[in-house]
Amino acid sequence: MxxxxxxxxxxxxxxxxxxxxxxxxxxxxxxxxxxxxxxxxxxxxxxxxxxxxxxxxxxxxxxxxxxxxxxxxxxxxxxxxxxxxxxxxxxxxxxxxxxxxxxxxxxxxxxxxxxxxxxxxxxxxxxxxxxxxxxxxxxxxxxxxxxxxxxxxxxxxxxxxxxxxxxxxxxxxxxxxxxxxxxxxxxxxxxxxxxxxxxxxxxxxxxxxxxxxxxxxxxxNFPGSTDGTMSIMEGTVIATPGSCERDTTTISVGVTHWVATSSIIFREGSTVRIFLDADDVILATSRPTGVSARNVLSVRVVGLELIGGAAIVHLSPDDPQCVFKARITAQSAARFALKIGDEVFALVKSHALRIR
Amino acid sequence: MVYSVVVISLKVAIAASALCLLIGIPLARLMAHRRGFPFRILRVITSLPLILPPTVVGWFLLTVFSSRRPVGQWLESIGFPLVFDWKGAALAAFAGSLPMFLGPVVTAFESVDPNLPAFARTLGLSRIRVFLKVTLPLAAPGIWSGLALAFARSLGDFGASLVVAGNIPQSTQTLSMAIYDAIHDSNESAAWGLIAVSVAIAVAALLIADRQGRRTW
Known part of the structure; x- marks a missing residue:
């Protein structure tokens, strides 16, 4: 109605x-x-x-x-x-x-x-x-x-x-x-x-x-807004601190699992939103090893915007529910010769994710 | 003699002030924020008694309300004569004090934040209730100072009242007329006495208005 x-x-x-x-x-x-x-x-x-x-x-x-x-x-x-x-x-x-x-x-x-x-x-x-x-x-x-x-x-x-x-x-x-x-x-x-x-x-x-x-x-869908570099994804909590001796919260967004630290303990199964600033995402062209970041995702470039000296790269693991952005310098984008459809790896620290 | 003079003066001043409230408040609300031609004319007309000789104002009123004219005849037929009656003096005093009243009251209405009455409508208040509960209380300090001016002005009205109501002891003779008579008769002690009374009344009125007209927010 x-x-x-x-x-x-x-x-x-x-x-x-x-x-x-x-x-x-x-x-x-x-x-x-x-x-x-x-x-x-x-x-x-x-x-x-x-x-x-x-x-x-x-x-x-x-x-x-x-x-x-x-x-x-x-x-x-x-x-x-x-x-x-x-x-x-x-x-x-x-x-x-x-x-x-x-x-x-x-x-x-x-x-x-x-x-x-x-x-x-x-x-x-x-x-x-x-x-x-x-x-x-x-x-x-x-x-x-x-x-x-x-x-x-x-x-x-x-x-x-x-x-x-x-x-x-x-x-x-x-x-x-x-x-x-x-x-x-x-x-x-x-x-x-x-x-x-x-x-x-x-x-x-x-x-x-x-x-x-x-x-x-x-x-x-609003790149012009002040929050244009903030990605928001909706997911379900599948593991919380305490269960299996974890100190992190795991959230599934579609088929992708995000690992986040949060001061609030969410109930398993509850729906939450993940906020991710594009500046907190690092891109790599090959799977990195030996990094501290808890989230290393294989994703595809689904969009690319150049704003001033920066490039906003829209990324998704081929899942429309899970789309987020990374901001890198236009120079890096040129060095990688990034284009839509490229496969890259996104690195995100668990601390960079905010959950609500 | 002093007693009847004071009573008549107070009756005239109170009635004239009441007329100012009754007619002046809606008029001031209407004139506030309005700059169009009809409102400029209205402003000029209501200011005229301030500029014209009081005798002229009296003459206008006498012309309209004389028992030889339809309005005057009708008023007399319903037992409400104005000419040679204290009520005529009140009307003359009202005409003289209206411009004094309108000045601060129009300004008071104009200084009310227009967003407040507009917003009050969304709370479920009708236009008239918004006026009574929001606009009027917010303009109250200005209305009090207008009222004080109008009262003081009515108390001292002389020329216009004299023309309309005459100077009849015990009936239409006000303080200012009695003072004039006392001076005319070289009765200095009576003049001083009456002057002292009128000063006392005016000061008391202004003090009350000053107290009431203070913003309490």
């Missing part, structure tokens, strides 16, 4: 989207200025597109052809805008209860549950001006949750926070989406946020939605 159906066309600012998802938690990714916020404003009804069709589940919020336009106050979309927009004249409690739906538990969340989940209790009588960045973000999330009868739209919910606070707010957000599930659209310019929260997504650039699908697929 389609959960998100977003068809938008707008000239100023440029916005073109044709997205449908049958997954509840999706991420819209793209560099800043790519029109992600305009998309969010269209969804919540604060920006009107020239032609549009927006439906969440079986509720049509906008359909220019059929003359349907639900005003923002009746959409039931909880919205966390980029700069929080807490009401400065109201206490935290009054900010949370500003929505008329907050008291009736409209979105299946009561005020008490929201306060508890986001640990807002000690802040209730404070004014927004005395809150820290992370606290403000939590209040904004609670307020959105309490008005989110139908869906949640989060616009860069972790931007502007330092690393420690980002991780803290991310944990709250993960818990929120887990405890109070509802269709959620996350807007972010960071691949790690998208992978941590969403399963599927779309990429935007210049106001246009390019690529949609599962997060790994989307990120791997």
């Amino acid at each position: 389609v959960i998100w159906d977003i068809q938008l066309r707008l000239t100023h600012p440029t916005l073109k989207a044709n997205i449908t998802f049958d997954h509840p938690i999706v991420a819209i990714m793209g560099p800043s200025g790519s029109g992600k916020t305009s998309l969010a404003r269209c969804l919540v009804g604060l920006l009107r597109a020239e032609s549009s069709r927006i439906a969440i589940g079986d509720t049509i919020l906008e359909d220019t052809e059929r003359g349907i336009l639900i005003p923002p106050d009746q959409r039931g979309i909880g919205y966390v805008p980029q700069n929080d927009l807490l009401m400065p004249h109201l206490s935290v409690r009054d900010n949370l209860t500003l929505s008329p739906h907050s008291m009736e538990g409209g979105g299946g969340v009561t005020l008490e549950q929201a306060i508890e989940a986001l640990e807002l209790g000690p802040l209730l009588s404070r004014r927004p001006s005395v809150l820290s960045g992370g606290e403000r973000r939590r209040v904004a999330m609670g307020r959105a949750l309490l008005s989110a009868r139908r869906a949640l739209v989060l616009d860069e919910p972790l931007t502007g926070l330092d690393d420690r606070l980002r991780n803290e707010v991310l944990r709250y957000l993960q818990r929120l989406l887990h405890d109070f599930p509802r269709p959620t659209l996350l807007i972010t310019h960071r691949a790690d946020e998208a992978t941590a929260l969403a399963t599927h997504g779309a990429l935007m650039e210049g106001g246009v939605v390019h690529e949609t699908g599962g997060i790994p697929h989307v990120l791997n």
Whole structure:
């Protein structure tokens, strides 16, 4: 069943989207200025597109052809805008209860549950001006949750926070989406946020939605993004530290086994994502011996891009599930005379793999 | 005599301030952020009482509300006469104080971050509730200073009130009219007494407005 159906066309600012998802938690990714916020404003009804069709589940919020336009106050979309927009004249409690739906538990969340989940209790009588960045973000999330009868739209919910606070707010957000599930659209310019929260997504650039699908697929098909050198693969944990006296986690991606070290112990059989930076991959033209790297894979060159002085080599052991990238200098690529179809060996240290 | 003068003055100033709130707030909200031609005309019209001699403003009001005119006749028929009545003085004071009220209040509405009321709509609030719960409280400090100015201005209204309501002791005579009479009659002690009362009322009003108008966020 389609959960998100977003068809938008707008000239100023440029916005073109044709997205449908049958997954509840999706991420819209793209560099800043790519029109992600305009998309969010269209969804919540604060920006009107020239032609549009927006439906969440079986509720049509906008359909220019059929003359349907639900005003923002009746959409039931909880919205966390980029700069929080807490009401400065109201206490935290009054900010949370500003929505008329907050008291009736409209979105299946009561005020008490929201306060508890986001640990807002000690802040209730404070004014927004005395809150820290992370606290403000939590209040904004609670307020959105309490008005989110139908869906949640989060616009860069972790931007502007330092690393420690980002991780803290991310944990709250993960818990929120887990405890109070509802269709959620996350807007972010960071691949790690998208992978941590969403399963599927779309990429935007210049106001246009390019690529949609599962997060790994989307990120791997976007060489222009800041994460263009990050490979993401989905796999199954087949051995964990402790079993057979190992200190590493083994993950099978298709027929390929990756050996990684991880501080988190995953359950055997659980599905995880592997993140691999192209700079952490060494290429060899013949099988090397006597190396410390735990991953030595026989792979084929399936793609080759030259960006400046570097070559991004797309590699795969003839398995579409397992595709990753290596960045080498253009000089090395020329020395090896690399071309698509060549067989090479890829060396990756177990420490270079990050698992989530 | 002092008692009735103070009561009438307060009645006039309170009624004029109430009219400012009732008519001035929607008007200020309408004028904020608007630069089109009709709004420039509106700005000029509402500022006129500030520039015109008060007697002219009084004359305009007298012309419209006199018992010889349809509006005046109708008001008299429903028992709400304005001419030679303290309510006429209140109307004249209102006309004079509206531009003083609009100045800070328009600025206050313009200084409200437009993203806040827009965002509040997504929480499920109707336009009117957004205005009452977000825009109005955020503009409140400016509204308080506008109210203080309007009250102080109404308290001292003289020319326009005199033309519309006359200077009838115990009925329409306000502080400023009584002071004028006292000066005219060379009754210096009465003049000083009335001046002291009007200064006290004005200072008290400004102090209250200053306290209320402070931003608490």
